[in-house]
Amino acid sequence: MSTEHRFAGESAVNQEMKCLCVFVLDVSGSMRGEKIEALNQGIKDFYSEIQGGESVSEKLIDQLEVAVIQYDEEVQVLREPGLLDEEEQAPTLTERGSVTETVMALEEAISMVEARKAWYKETGQKYYRPWIVLMTDGEPYGQRASEADIAAISERVANDAAAKKYTMMGIGVGVNNDVMLKIKQMCGQAMPLQGTKFTEFFKWLSNSLSTVSKSKEGAKVDLREGMDDWLGSFEI
Numbered sequence: 001m002s003t004e005h006r007f008a009g010e011s012a013v014n015q016e017m018k019c020l021c022v023f024v025l026d027v028s029g030s031m032r033g034e035k036i037e038a039l040n041q042g043i044k045d046f047y048s049e050i051q052g053g054e055s056v057s058e059k060l061i062d063q064l065e066v067a068v069i070q071y072d073e074e075v076q077v078l079r080e081p082g083l084l085d086e087e088e089q090a091p092t093l094t095e096r097g098s099v100t101e102t103v104m105a106l107e108e109a110i111s112m113v114e115a116r117k118a119w120y121k122e123t124g125q126k127y128y129r130p131w132i133v134l135m136t137d138g139e140p141y142g143q144r145a146s147e148a149d150i151a152a153i154s155e156r157v158a159n160d161a162a163a164k165k166y167t168m169m170g171i172g173v174g175v176n177n178d179v180m181l182k183i184k185q186m187c188g189q190a191m192p193l194q195g196t197k198f199t200e201f202f203k204w205l206s207n208s209l210s211t212v213s214k215s216k217e218g219a220k221v222d223l224r225e226g227m228d229d230w231l232g233s234f235e236i
Contacts, residue, residue, distance in 0.1 A: 006080075006112075007119040013062075013083055018127040019213050020065045020081055020116055021205075024109045026136035026173075028072040029097035035137060035173060035196055040093050042198025043068070047090040049206040056210035061086070063213045067112060071105035073098040073143070081116045100138040102186065103145035103153050109134075110156070113166050128212055130166040133205070134187055135198075137173035154185050161188050171201065192232035200230035 023043070027036060050061055057063075061084060068079040070093050078091040113130045120127045157168055170187030172180045174195070184190035193201060204226040215221050 006115045010119070012123040012125050015125060016059065016062045017213070018065055018120060018125055019060075019063050019209055020067070020113065020127065020130035021209060022067040022069065022081070022109045022112055022130065022132045024069045024071065024105050024132060024134040025093055026072070026100055026102070026105075026134075026138060027070045027093050027095040028100040028138050029095060030100075030138045031095050031173075032097070036093055036095055038196035038198045039135070040090075042202040043090045043093070045199045046202035046206055047084060047088065049203065050084055051086050051088070053206060055203075056206050057214050060206075060210050060213050064209055065116070067109075067116075069105060069109055069112075070094075071101060071108075072096055073101055075101070075105050075108045077108070077112075081112065099143055100136060101144055102134070102136060103149050106132075106134065106153055106157070106186065110160070110166075117165075129164055131209070132166055132168045133171065134169065134183070135171045135173060135193075136183065137175055139179060139182070150186065157186060157188050194230055194232040197230040200226075204230060 025039065031039070049056055050064055050066075063083075065081045065083055066079060067077070067081040068091050070076050070078055070091075072095065078093075109132045113132060117127065117130065160166060161168060168187045168189070170183040170190045172183050172190055172192045175183070175192070180190045180192060204223075207226060208223040211221050211223065
């Protein structure tokens with residue numbers, strides 16, 4: 001989708017160097033109950049941390065653009081990319097008992113990132129490499145994606161990662177090794193969440209984004225601190 005249609009007429013709020021983070025969140029039937037409740041709480045805590053947390057850079061609220069996509073058999077954009085308002089409430093995820101169309105969701109996220117990057121350039125804003133964070137607890141192929149679709153998205157993500165177009169993280173929620181391998185195939189990397197430690201994950205993420213936002217463009221940063229609080233084990 002071109003910026004002419006997606007972000008037409010939008011002006012830059014400021015000229016701080018932007019850091020875009022797109023959340024791609026599975027709300028299929030298997031997320032019902034404790035998982036989606038914990039995920040919703042984690043997102044709320046993430047918002048609160050960015051809006052006034054003591055452990056993140058004060059400038060982060062002027063740099064971090066957040067987008068939220070929920071998906072099951074359909075893909076729904078709950079929040080287009082943009083800075084968080086100081087009093088803004090996090091969107092509430094809801095599940096409808098359907099399947100997991102991860103290919104479609106990733107295509108939407110990548111399209112969004114490319115359009116936003118084009119808009120940054122059009123409005124004279126510098127930016128860090130965007131992040132796409134996928135969180136899913138199910139078989140990632142749904143019913144609409146063919147083997148060719150899966151191969152195509154996997155190849156695209158691999159090529160985009162090599163070109164440093166964005167950073168993709170695939171987070172598996174209570175899944176077995178076979179599903180983790182499928183997530184890794186599509187996202188380039190797969191990390192398991194310990195139980196439902198979404199709040200711990202989003203705490204690490206806000207700190208990591210803060211670290212990135214304070215670094216020089218192109219610098220290598222170590223983001224391992226705090227990962228043990230949420231990262232589970234994964235055997236290949």
